[in-house]
Amino acid sequence: MSAAAKAKKKARAAAPEEFWNLRLYVAGHSAKCVAAVRNLNAFCETHLAGRYRIEVIDLLENPKLARDDQILAIPTLVRKVPEPLRKIVGDLSSSERMLVGFDLRQASP
Amino acid sequence: MAKNGNGKGSMAKLAKAPTGIQGLDEITGGGLPLGRPSLVCGAAGCGKTLFATEFLVRGAVEHGDPGVFIAFEETAEELTANVRSLGFDLDKLVAQQKLLIDHIVLDSAQIEENGEFDLDGLFIRLGYAIDSIGAKRVVLDTIETLFSGFANQAILRAELRRLFRWLKDKGVTAVITAERGDGTLTRQGLEEYVSDCVILLDHRVTEQVTTRRLRVVKYRGTAHGTNEYPFLIDEDGFSVLPVTSTGLGHKASDERFSTGIARLDAMLGGKGLYRGSSILVSGTAGTGKSSISAHLARESCARGERCLYFAFEESESQIVRNMASIGIDLHQWIKKGLLRFVPGRPTANGLEMHLALMHRQIRQFQPRLVVVDPISNLAQAGTLHDATAMMMRLIDLLKTDQITAVLTSLTKGGEQREETEIGISSLIDTWLLLRTIELGGERNRGLYVIKSRGMAHSNQVREFLLTSRGIELLDVYVGPEGVLTGSMRTAQELRERAAEEERARDADSRRRSAERRRRTIEAQIAALQGELEDEADAERRVVASERTRLARRDEDRSEMARSRQADAPKPANGRGGARAGARN
Numbered sequence: 001m002s003a004a005a006k007a008k009k010k011a012r013a014a015a016p017e018e019f020w021n022l023r024l025y026v027a028g029h030s031a032k033c034v035a036a037v038r039n040l041n042a043f044c045e046t047h048l049a050g051r052y053r054i055e056v057i058d059l060l061e062n063p064k065l066a067r068d069d070q071i072l073a074i075p076t077l078v079r080k081v082p083e084p085l086r087k088i089v090g091d092l093s094s095s096e097r098m099l100v101g102f103d104l105r106q107a108s109p
Numbered sequence: 110m111a112k113n114g115n116g117k118g119s120m121a122k123l124a125k126a127p128t129g130i131q132g133l134d135e136i137t138g139g140g141l142p143l144g145r146p147s148l149v150c151g152a153a154g155c156g157k158t159l160f161a162t163e164f165l166v167r168g169a170v171e172h173g174d175p176g177v178f179i180a181f182e183e184t185a186e187e188l189t190a191n192v193r194s195l196g197f198d199l200d201k202l203v204a205q206q207k208l209l210i211d212h213i214v215l216d217s218a219q220i221e222e223n224g225e226f227d228l229d230g231l232f233i234r235l236g237y238a239i240d241s242i243g244a245k246r247v248v249l250d251t252i253e254t255l256f257s258g259f260a261n262q263a264i265l266r267a268e269l270r271r272l273f274r275w276l277k278d279k280g281v282t283a284v285i286t287a288e289r290g291d292g293t294l295t296r297q298g299l300e301e302y303v304s305d306c307v308i309l310l311d312h313r314v315t316e317q318v319t320t321r322r323l324r325v326v327k328y329r330g331t332a333h334g335t336n337e338y339p340f341l342i343d344e345d346g347f348s349v350l351p352v353t354s355t356g357l358g359h360k361a362s363d364e365r366f367s368t369g370i371a372r373l374d375a376m377l378g379g380k381g382l383y384r385g386s387s388i389l390v391s392g393t394a395g396t397g398k399s400s401i402s403a404h405l406a407r408e409s410c411a412r413g414e415r416c417l418y419f420a421f422e423e424s425e426s427q428i429v430r431n432m433a434s435i436g437i438d439l440h441q442w443i444k445k446g447l448l449r450f451v452p453g454r455p456t457a458n459g460l461e462m463h464l465a466l467m468h469r470q471i472r473q474f475q476p477r478l479v480v481v482d483p484i485s486n487l488a489q490a491g492t493l494h495d496a497t498a499m500m501m502r503l504i505d506l507l508k509t510d511q512i513t514a515v516l517t518s519l520t521k522g523g524e525q526r527e528e529t530e531i532g533i534s535s536l537i538d539t540w541l542l543l544r545t546i547e548l549g550g551e552r553n554r555g556l557y558v559i560k561s562r563g564m565a566h567s568n569q570v571r572e573f574l575l576t577s578r579g580i581e582l583l584d585v586y587v588g589p590e591g592v593l594t595g596s597m598r599t600a601q602e603l604r605e606r607a608a609e610e611e612r613a614r615d616a617d618s619r620r621r622s623a624e625r626r627r628r629t630i631e632a633q634i635a636a637l638q639g640e641l642e643d644e645a646d647a648e649r650r651v652v653a654s655e656r657t658r659l660a661r662r663d664e665d666r667s668e669m670a671r672s673r674q675a676d677a678p679k680p681a682n683g684r685g686g687a688r689a690g691a692r693n
Contacts, residue, residue, distance in 0.1 A: 027229040035224075059230060063237035066230050070214045073259070074229035089259075090224035101221035 020044070020052040021081040025066070027059045027074045032091045036075035039092035046095070047104060123330045126174070126246070126282040129167025130160070132349030136325060136334040141306055146276050146283035148303040150295045151310030156321065156342050157286040158183070159192065160310065161248040163347045164284050166197045168246045169207040174282075176246035177238045178210045181254035185210035195346045206242050211235075215258035222260050228268040232275060239281060247276065247283040253297045273302045294326065305329045311337070320459040323349050339461030350465050350502075361385070361563075362511060369408030370401075372571065372582035373541075373556070378564035382539055384477070385511040386562070387504050389534065391518040392543030396554055397575055398517040399423070401541065402480045403432040403439060404580055405515050410442035414477035417470060418450045421486045425450035436578045449474055455486040460499045463490060468506060479507055483517040484533070500533045538562045543573065546585075546594045553595035556582060572598065 024040055026033035037056060044052045059066045059074070069078060073089035079102065088101045098104075125139035134140045141147045141164070151157050165176035180188055188210060189199040202208035211234060239247065252269070259265050276283045285303055290296035300307055307326040312319065322337040340349040364384040367374050374381040382388060388405075390398045402418075409416040420428055428450065429439045442448035451470055458466065471479060481503070488496040500516070507514045516537075534540060540559040545552040554573040558566045571582040572594045586593040586601045593601050 025230065027233060030227075030229075032225050032227065039224075059233045063233045066234040066237065067211060071230035071234070072213065072215070072228055072255070073220075073226045073231075074233075075226060076230060085219060086221065087219050088221040088223050090222050090226040093224035097221070097223045101223065 018051065018082050020048050020079065021055075022052060023055045023057060023069070023078045023080065025057050025059055025069065025071045025074060025076045025078070030074075033075050035091040035093065036077070039095070040077060043092065043095050043098050047099070125331075126168070127172060128164050129171045130163055130347045130349060131345075132338065132340070133323070133347075136323075136338060136349060137306075137328060138331055138333060141282055141284070142329070142331075143282055144277065144280040145305040146273050146285055146303045147306035147308065148285050148287060148295070148300055149308045149310065150287045150289050150300070152289045152312060155289075155310040155312040156340075156347065157310060158188075158250050159195070159342055160308075160347055161250050161284045161286055162188070162192050162197065162199075163195075165208060165246055165248055166192075166199070166202065168282075169202050174245035175207045175242040176209075176248065177235070177242070177244040177281075178208065178248045178250065179235060179238070179252075180210060180212045181215065181249070181251055183250075184212045195342075195344060197346070209238050209242050209244065211238050213254075215254055217258050220258065226261075226264065228255075228265075228272065231268075232272065236279070239279060245281060247281045248286070249283065250286045251288060252285055253287050253295070253299065256297050269299070270302050300327075310340075320461045322461070339465060341462055341465045345469075348465065348469070350461070350468055360511070366412065366513075367408055368401075369404040369411075370580050370582060373580075376556075376558050376567035376569070376571065376582075377539070377561055378566055380564070382513065383563060384513055385508055386538035387508065387514040387516065387536060388539045388541065389516050389518060389537040390541045390543065391520055393520050393545060396543035396545055397573060397580070398519070398543060399428065399482055400432070400435055400437075400575055400580060401543070402482050402515050402517055403428070403435075403437050405478065405513075406448060406480055407432075407437050407439060407442065409478040409513075410439075410445070410447040413447065415446075415474060416442070416448050416478040416480065417474050417476035418448065418480045418482065419467060419470075420450055420452045420482055421455050422483060424452050434577070435575050435580070449476075455490045458490065460487060460490050460495050463487060464499050464503060467503060471506070471510070471512065476512060478513045478515065480515045481517070482515075483519050485517075485519040497533055501536060504533070504536050539566075546572075546592065548594060549597040549600075551595045551597070553598075555585065555592075555594060 022040070022044070024036060026036065040054060044054065057065055059071065065071070075089070075091060077088040077092060079086040079088075086102060088098065092098060124143035125137070125141065126143040127134050127140035128137075149157050149160050162178070165178055168174040168176050178188070183191070185199075185203075192199060199208060199210065203210065213231075213234075235247070238244065252272075255265055255269075256262065273283075273285075285299065287295035287297065287299045289309075290298070294300045294307060294309060304327070306328045309324045309326050311322040311324070313322065314320075321340050321342065323340045324337045325333045325335065338349050340347060362384040365380040365382060366384060367381040368377070390401050392398050406416045406418055418428075423431070425443075429443070432439050439448060443450070449470075451467075453463075453466075455463070467481075484496075484500055487499065490496070504514055504516075516533075537560070539561040542557045542559045544555045544557065546555045547553075554575075556571045556573040558568075560566075570585055570592060572585045574581045574583060583598075586598045
């Protein structure tokens with residue numbers, strides 16, 4: 001990674017005003033899905049308080065969306081904004097891994 | 110237990126979904142197991158995707174079964190473009206709601222795993238796709254891609270097991286493709302999950318020639334062909350060639366036809382060859398194998414029956430030209446569409462491909478006579494063993510369809526071996542052996558009927574001449590010096606004729622001298638007869654003159670007595686005697 005890109009990334013991660021748009025794909029109310037919703041809410045409150053929006057999509061109700069967003073695994077969390085696009089699958093039980101996955105480690109030392 | 114794939118009306122008989130793939134339905138006794146997943150595995154580039162696509166396309170077009178194609182590797186556009194050359198119009202099928210292509214993108218760089226998950230998303234997608242067009246057939250190509258997308262293999266395996274069960278419950282006939290693994294059928298051991306039907310595709314290179322093969326590894330509840338069957342992919346798609354499955358159940362025909370060479374017909378029991386029999390014409394180079402084949406081809410066309418000529422040595426125009434030189438006009442039959450040449454180099458394809466192409470040509474052209482000139486070259490396209498197996502299947506195929514096969518075989522070397530290189534002599538019904546008979550500084554052609562099943566055939570050798578009016582068979586000279594042919598035969602004939610003339614002249618002269626002798630004797634007889642008559646004459650004259658003399662003497666005596674006035678009457682004799690003595 002170039003120095004410039006590194007600097008940019010740092011700047012973005014540090015930017016406190018960046019708004020997060022998150023989508024969580026679930027299928028019904030299985031234990032995994034319920035856990036994922038709970039874990040995601042807790043995570044966002046802790047790390048992204050006030051600058052996030054969570055959209056929970058139940059594929060059982062909207063099966064067509066599975067194709068549009070290339071969803072295979074359930075639950076899948078998709079971050080569209082900020083870029084780059086990120087997908088995290090699973091019940092999000094480890095907030096440490098969430099931080100790594102979303103490049104947030106540097107923002108919250 | 111109840112492996113009665115061929116049995117009829119059995120309760121245990123498995124319902125099947127015909128694939129529409131040429132030949133595969135024959136091997137599997139009807140197609141893939143209906144409503145169950147089947148696994149198609151093979152190495153890269155062996156035709157898995159095409160197999161799967163054709164399964165869907167044929168299902169949609171020929172059986173009205175809508176299908177879903179879940180593509181893990183190619184986009185819908187790529188897939189459509191790839192099979193367009195095979196005449197499959199996926200866009201049209203998609204527009205008709207007969208096909209749905211869903212491309213699943215898996216980018217492991219984008220995906221992070223965190224905790225427990227399942228593949229409900231895939232199930233939902235699949236379920237949605239199936240339900241939206243009422244699909245009866247599903248293809249997952251290649252589902253193993255999932256293993257590179259997710260790190261948690263334990264979850265993945267459990268989910269795959271669940272997926273295949275789910276597919277079964279859905280009642281769709283599914284084809285799941287998988288890469289071949291090292292020492293296993295599939296890299297990820299998918300055969301553990303899909304156990305109803307496993308088909309292995311293979312792509313082998315032997316001596317630089319590629320052959321594709323298909324094998325049904327497993328088919329639960331069905332008796333299936335277990336051999337490796339060659340298949341090919343060409344402009345008509347996928348075709349499997351279950352040629353060995355024909356067995357020996359073919360019907361033998363009693364119909365006979367002429368070879369076009371009258372004396373050859375005479376050698377073959379006077380009626381010629383059986384329809385649907387296999388005829389081998391073997392011989393060394395230049396013995397006239399092609400000429401005999403051309404005769405048979407012409408004769409077939411003249412009867413109005415189509416003939417297919419596979420030429421592995423000469424081009425069509427070369428054969429036509431050469432045969433014209435011996436008075437066989439093949440061109441007219443080509444124009445009339447009764448004769449078709451299929452030229453090709455034996456090395457251009459693998460044997461299986463050759464067989465497949467021949468099979469196709471035969472199916473298309475529907476000939477009554479097939480000429481393969483020569484079969485010996487085919488051994489170059491593979492091993493001898495393969496070539497034999499291939500010929501066996503070709504002959505089986507032709508016999509089943511009651512097509513007469515004329516196969517020529519080049520025997521190598523100076524030896525006149527009574528066997529073919531390719532080792533199929535036992536499969537042959539009528540075997541004509543052409544030999545060159547080398548004698549007196551010449552090579553001449555001789556023809557033998559080595560065998561001819563089902564007819565009383567001649568055991569004699571015939572000299573075989575290529576004239577401007579075609580083939581002529583002549584008797585050879587069999588004498589104390591052995592069999593003579595060519596100019597030796599001609600010379601022998603001349604010698605015999607000369608001797609005959611000599612004998613004729615000789616007899617004539619003997620006859621003439623005998624006649625001369627007879628005439629001489631006759632002349633002698635005539636001369637003697639003359640002498641005899643002369644003698645008799647002389648004798649008569651002597652007798653007559655003596656009588657006259659005696660009469661005169663008596664007269665004289667009595668005259669004298671009268672004149673002497675002797676004692677009268679004296680006996681005439683006494684007087685006469687005295688007087689006669691005095692006069693002498």
